[in-house]
Amino acid sequence: MAGTLQRQPTVTPARRLGWRAGAVVTALAITTLFLALSGRDPRLLADLVVRSTVGSRFGLEDLALFLTPLLLTGAAVTVTGRIGVWNIGAEGQFYAGAIGATAVGLFLPGPSWLVLPLMAASGIACGMGWILVPALARAYAGVNEIITTLLLNFVAGLLTTYLAVGPWHDRVTGALASTGRLPVRIPEIWGVVHWGFPIALAIVLALAWLTTRTRWGYQITIGGANEQAARYAGIPVRARILGVMLLSGGLAALAGMFEVAGTVHRLQGGLANNFGYFGIVVAVLARGSCLNVLPAALLMAFILNAGIVLQTQQLTSSAVLAITGLVLFMIAIADELAHYRPVTVRPTTTRPATGAEARP
Amino acid sequence: MIDLLTGMLSTAVLAGGVLALAALGEVLAERVGVTNLGVEGLMSMGAVVAIITVVATPNPWLGLLAATLAGAAGGMVFAFATVIVRANQVLCGLAVTFLGLGLSASIGHDYAGVPSPATFGRVPVPGLSSLPVIGPAFFGQNLPVYLIYLVLPAMAHWVMFHTRHGLAMRAVGENPAAADAAGLPVTALRFWYVTLGAGLAGAAGGYLTLTYVPVWSEGLVAGRGWIALALVIFAGYRPFGATLSGLLFGLITALSFVGQARNWPIAPAFLNMLPYLGTIAFIIVPVVVWHRMRRIMAAPAALGVPYHRDVR
Numbered sequence: 074m075a076g077t078l079q080r081q082p083t084v085t086p087a088r089r090l091g092w093r094a095g096a097v098v099t100a101l102a103i104t105t106l107f108l109a110l111s112g113r114d115p116r117l118l119a120d121l122v123v124r125s126t127v128g129s130r131f132g133l134e135d136l137a138l139f140l141t142p143l144l145l146t147g148a149a150v151t152v153t154g155r156i157g158v159w160n161i162g163a164e165g166q167f168y169a170g171a172i173g174a175t176a177v178g179l180f181l182p183g184p185s186w187l188v189l190p191l192m193a194a195s196g197i198a199c200g201m202g203w204i205l206v207p208a209l210a211r212a213y214a215g216v217n218e219i220i221t222t223l224l225l226n227f228v229a230g231l232l233t234t235y236l237a238v239g240p241w242h243d244r245v246t247g248a249l250a251s252t253g254r255l256p257v258r259i260p261e262i263w264g265v266v267h268w269g270f271p272i273a274l275a276i277v278l279a280l281a282w283l284t285t286r287t288r289w290g291y292q293i294t295i296g297g298a299n300e301q302a303a304r305y306a307g308i309p310v311r312a313r314i315l316g317v318m319l320l321s322g323g324l325a326a327l328a329g330m331f332e333v334a335g336t337v338h339r340l341q342g343g344l345a346n347n348f349g350y351f352g353i354v355v356a357v358l359a360r361g362s363c364l365n366v367l368p369a370a371l372l373m374a375f376i377l378n379a380g381i382v383l384q385t386q387q388l389t390s391s392a393v394l395a396i397t398g399l400v401l402f403m404i405a406i407a408d409e410l411a412h413y414r415p416v417t418v419r420p421t422t423t424r425p426a427t428g429a430e431a432r433p
Numbered sequence: 434m435i436d437l438l439t440g441m442l443s444t445a446v447l448a449g450g451v452l453a454l455a456a457l458g459e460v461l462a463e464r465v466g467v468t469n470l471g472v473e474g475l476m477s478m479g480a481v482v483a484i485i486t487v488v489a490t491p492n493p494w495l496g497l498l499a500a501t502l503a504g505a506a507g508g509m510v511f512a513f514a515t516v517i518v519r520a521n522q523v524l525c526g527l528a529v530t531f532l533g534l535g536l537s538a539s540i541g542h543d544y545a546g547v548p549s550p551a552t553f554g555r556v557p558v559p560g561l562s563s564l565p566v567i568g569p570a571f572f573g574q575n576l577p578v579y580l581i582y583l584v585l586p587a588m589a590h591w592v593m594f595h596t597r598h599g600l601a602m603r604a605v606g607e608n609p610a611a612a613d614a615a616g617l618p619v620t621a622l623r624f625w626y627v628t629l630g631a632g633l634a635g636a637a638g639g640y641l642t643l644t645y646v647p648v649w650s651e652g653l654v655a656g657r658g659w660i661a662l663a664l665v666i667f668a669g670y671r672p673f674g675a676t677l678s679g680l681l682f683g684l685i686t687a688l689s690f691v692g693q694a695r696n697w698p699i700a701p702a703f704l705n706m707l708p709y710l711g712t713i714a715f716i717i718v719p720v721v722v723w724h725r726m727r728r729i730m731a732a733p734a735a736l737g738v739p740y741h742r743d744v745r
Contacts, residue, residue: 080743159523210717219470219523220663220716224709227656235702350531357524389542391651395535398474402514402528409520 079416096407100400122379134264139374144273145328146352147366149321157297162222163325164349165229166200170326171333173199175340178255185257200326208318212311234342251341259335269331281363441687442570449683450581455661456675458633465626466606466735470526473658474533475504479638481541484649491551504635512627519739538651549647589672606733609740663712669730685711
C-alpha cells in the first residue's frame, strides 16, 4: 500500500473553509511573531484590538463605516470576476465617483433630498465613464484589462489631488489639500453610521439575486465559464462584458460618493484609502459569490479597524497593507492545497479496464 | 533649445532605464509562462534595500546587488507559491505587491527623506560624450545604463533566440505539457526564470533610488512596476522591445519635466498623468488600428496557466 497525494478537480465548501481558516491563522501567527520580534507584546495588542473593534460601541460603529465602502468595492470586483474579468481599477472609479458627487454637492444648491440623489447619479456616471475605455478595449479588442484599469487609478489620484489643491480648494478655512465642506450630508442612523451602510447591504443582496437568479446573471456566468461556448449559444458575450464592467465602475463610484457625502464630507487627496484595492481582497475571499461578499467584507473591515489600533501603537499604516498581503498570499496557497487529498494506491497487479477511471 | 533637448534625452535615458530593467525581468518570467503581477512590490523592496545598503556601506554597486537579491528573494517566495504549489498567479502577484509595498514602507520608515549617500556617478565615454544632444544622454551616463540598455538585453536575446536552452525556455511558456514530454524540467525552468526576473525587478527599484530619485519615501515607485508590466505587452515579450519601450516611456516622463520647467500652461498634475495615459494608449491603439499586431505581439500560449502534470 503506497500513499500519495492526488489533485481533485472540485473542493467541497467545508473543506475550502477549513483550509482558509488555517491560512488566516498562519498569516496572523506570522504577524504575531514579527510583532513579538520587534519588541511589542502581542497579547496586549490583541486585547486592545478586540476591545476597540467588536468589544465596544465605538468600535462597532467604526467597523460599519469601514464595511460600507468595502461591501461596494468588493461587490464591484466580484461581479466582473463572474465573467472572467479583473477590475483592478476600483480605486480609480472610487475617486471618480467622489469627484462627480463633489461637483454636484459643491456647486448645486438645493434641499438635500434632491441634491443627494443627484450626487449619487453624477458619481455613478463618472465611475462608469472612468471604466468605459478599458471596458470597450477589453470587450471589443481583447486588451488586458488588469493593466488598463489599474493605470487609471494613478490618473484618478492625481486628478483628485489637483482638484482639492487647485480649482476646488477651500479658500475659506484654508484647509490643506481639501475642498470646502459639502453643504449636504447623508443622514446618520446609528451613531456615526450613515444610511449608506444599509443601502450598501441592500445593493449586495440585490446583486446576489441578480447574478444567480436572472437570465442576465446566467449569461454572465456562462460567458465567464466558457466564452466560446457562450458565444455559440447566442449569448452576446461582448455586450455582457461591457455591461458588467460598467456596473462594476458604478458600484465602486457609489462607494466613493458615500465616503465623501457620508463620512469625510469633503474631497481630499488619499480619500480612497486603498478601499479599491481592498475590494479585490474581498472579492478573492468571496470567490465570485455576491452573498459571500458580506462575510468577506466583514473580515477585511475587521483587519482595517485593527490596523487603526495598531497605528496608535507606533506601527505604520503600511504594516496593515503588508498583513493584508500576507493573508491574501496564504489564502491563495490554501485554495490550491485544498484540492489535494491523500489517496492510497491499491496493490493490484493489473489495472481493471473499467470506464469509471476515465471520469474525473 | 539644444540644451533643453539634451537635458530631456538624459532624463529619458535615466527614467526609461528603470522601466526597461523591470520590463526585461518580466519578459523572462512571462516567457516561461508565469505572470508576476508583484513587480511594483518587488521594485519597492529593491528601492528601500538599496538605500539601506548604501547608508551602511557607501558603495552603489553593493546597493544594486542587495536590491537584486531582495527582489530575487521575493521572487522565490512568489515562485514557490505559483510554480511549485501552483496557486493562482493573479492573487499571488497582488499579494506580493501588497506585501512589498507594506514591508518596504515599514522597513524604510526610519529612512524616509534620507538622501542616498552614494549614487552612481557619470562616466563619460571620451570623445563620444561631447557629441551634441545625444552625447551626454547616451555616452555621458552612469555605468549601469550600458548594462540595462545593451548588455542585459543582448544576453537575454541571444540566450532566448539563439541557444537550445532558450528554445527550451520558450517551449515551457508555449506548451508545458509538450515540453515535459520532451524531457524538459518545466518546474525548474519556471522557478528559476521567475526568480531571475524578480531579481531584475528588485534591481530596477534599486536603480531608481541610486540614480534617478536618490531619496527614499513611501510610494516612491508610484506605479512604475505596473507600467513595466504593460510595457511587456507593448514590447511583444522581446528583450530589446522591453528596452526600447522603456526608453520611449522615459521620453514621455521627461516631457512632463520639460513642461513644468518651461511653464507650459498645463497644470503639473496633468503632465504627471502622461506616462500612465501614454501606457494605456500604447497598449490599446496598436491592436485596434492594426489587427495583425495581435498575432505578432501574441503572448506565450500558456501564460498564466499553472502546469499540472497529473491533470490534463
